[in-house]
Amino acid sequence: MNLDRVRAKLAAVPDPEIPAVSLVELGIVRGLHATDAGLEVVLTPTYSGCPATELIADDVRAALAEFGPVTVTLQRVPVWTTDWITPEGREKLQQYGIVPPQCHVGDGSEQAILMLPRLRCPRCSGAATEQLSRFGSTPCKSTWRCIECGEPFEYFKPI
Ligand SMILES: [Zn+2]
Incomplete structure (x- = not known):
């Protein structure tokens, strides 16, 4: 084979x-x-x-x-x-409008998620973003909004 x-x-x-x-x-x-x-x-x-x-x-x-x-x-x-997501995978997530995990922050608990650095908007790279909901379309993601361009985006939570 x-x-x-x-x-x-x-x-x-x-x-x-x-x-x-x-x-x-x-x-x-x-x-x-x-x-x-x-x-x-x-x-x-x-x-x-x-x-x-x-x-x-x-x-x-x-x-x-x-x-x-x-x-x-x-x-x-x-x-x-x-951490197992490949560099190509991270690139594609970003192009798809989902911010790939920024860093490994431990066990994915609420406390760990709250410690995340500020995310950049995947569309305009704006640094002013806010979390709208801890959950996105699936429990794996959270929903964010870019204050600069107004677009919502999803963040793939690190675990
Ligand atoms: Zn934006």
């Missing part, structure tokens, strides 16, 4: 919640093995509260179906961290 072809196919599977970014760029794909029983893909889901895990596993199985049987293994330890 040509694993390079499998890898290329896997690299094109988008995240169901943020289609601008692939699963590989988000750091969700942790391993790819060819076994006697077929392919095994190891995934570490992002935030445990994210409901997309089953969807992600289905997308991976569908994308690799042409290579034969695919087993998806969920690996929850070590837990996923926003």
